[in-house]
Amino acid sequence: MIVVDQVTKTYGNKKILQNVSFTVEGGELVSIVGPSASGKTTLFYSIIGAETVDSGNIFVDQYEVSKLKTSKIQEYRRKIGIIFQDYKLLPKKTVFENVAFALEMAGYPKRFIGKRTKEVLKLTGIEEQRNNFPHQLSGGEQQRAAIARALVHAPELLIADEPTGNLDPDNAIALAKLFLKINRTGTTILIATHNKDIVNEMERRVISIQNGRIISDKQNAGYK
Numbered sequence: 001m002i003v004v005d006q007v008t009k010t011y012g013n014k015k016i017l018q019n020v021s022f023t024v025e026g027g028e029l030v031s032i033v034g035p036s037a038s039g040k041t042t043l044f045y046s047i048i049g050a051e052t053v054d055s056g057n058i059f060v061d062q063y064e065v066s067k068l069k070t071s072k073i074q075e076y077r078r079k080i081g082i083i084f085q086d087y088k089l090l091p092k093k094t095v096f097e098n099v100a101f102a103l104e105m106a107g108y109p110k111r112f113i114g115k116r117t118k119e120v121l122k123l124t125g126i127e128e129q130r131n132n133f134p135h136q137l138s139g140g141e142q143q144r145a146a147i148a149r150a151l152v153h154a155p156e157l158l159i160a161d162e163p164t165g166n167l168d169p170d171n172a173i174a175l176a177k178l179f180l181k182i183n184r185t186g187t188t189i190l191i192a193t194h195n196k197d198i199v200n201e202m203e204r205r206v207i208s209i210q211n212g213r214i215i216s217d218k219q220n221a222g223y224k
């Protein structure tokens with residue numbers, strides 16, 4: 001369960017998040033939509049503990065995110081999968097190594113890592129590029145590699161920041177279907193997006209944010 005309680009964040013004198021409050025139950029799939037610069041990425045960075053907030057609290061299950069010490073942050077991050085808007089792939093590692101890395105850090109046995117990594121590369125349609133480095137990939141391929149990396153450790157919570165930004169319409173819809181499938185296995189999913197097609201395809205809860213404020217929060221909604 002995620003509780004965002006009266007969160008306010010400013011950069012300089014610019015208010016980025018203003019009194020943002022919402023709760024997400026375990027197992028929900030929620031799209032967060034809103035214009036560019038409305039605060040979606042800032043909200044996600046706050047939820048993963050990569051940005052501090054000025055006031056308010058964020059809880060994810062037993063973790064009070066704003067108060068986590070470094071060692072606890074690492075434990076917390078192992079439970080979540082993050083697809084960053086700018087991918088954040090490691091440039092000196094191949095696609096395979098980028099994806100396997102998360103499992104290596106968590107100490108899984110080598111054979112399991114090989115098998116699971118291949119499986120997820122296949123699921124996200126990037127297995128042919130497994131030995132390429134990020135700079136040898138198209139934008140869409142980099143995005144798929146980032147998606148594979150976020151999914152490989154079967155996280156309890158998946159946070160996807162504009163995950164279809166570089167995908168063509170067919171692949172974006174395929175990803176929406178993959179998110180629904182992953183969600184059906186119990187994974188909680190938060191997606192920030194401008195992509196109306198995927199929001200309409202998923203037809204789940206949609207939170208709209210504008211100028212750092214929540215302006216609507218609807219169940220089984222579309223995005224016009």
Ligand SMILES: Nc1ncnc2c1ncn2[C@@H]1O[C@H](COP(=O)(O)OP(=O)(O)OP(=O)(O)O)[C@@H](O)[C@H]1O
Nearest residue numbers: 011016034035036037038039040041042043085162
């Ligand atoms: N580190 C930072 N320092 C200063 N300002 C920042 C920083 N990060 C974000 N901002 C500002 O905060 C505002 C919200 O940015 P954010 O990235 O959260 O928007 P967004 O809703 O994710 O937009 P997009 O849809 O374009 O990804 C923007 O005006 C941005 O310039």
Ligand SMILES: [Mg+2]
Nearest residue numbers: 040041085161
């Ligand atoms: Mg953003």
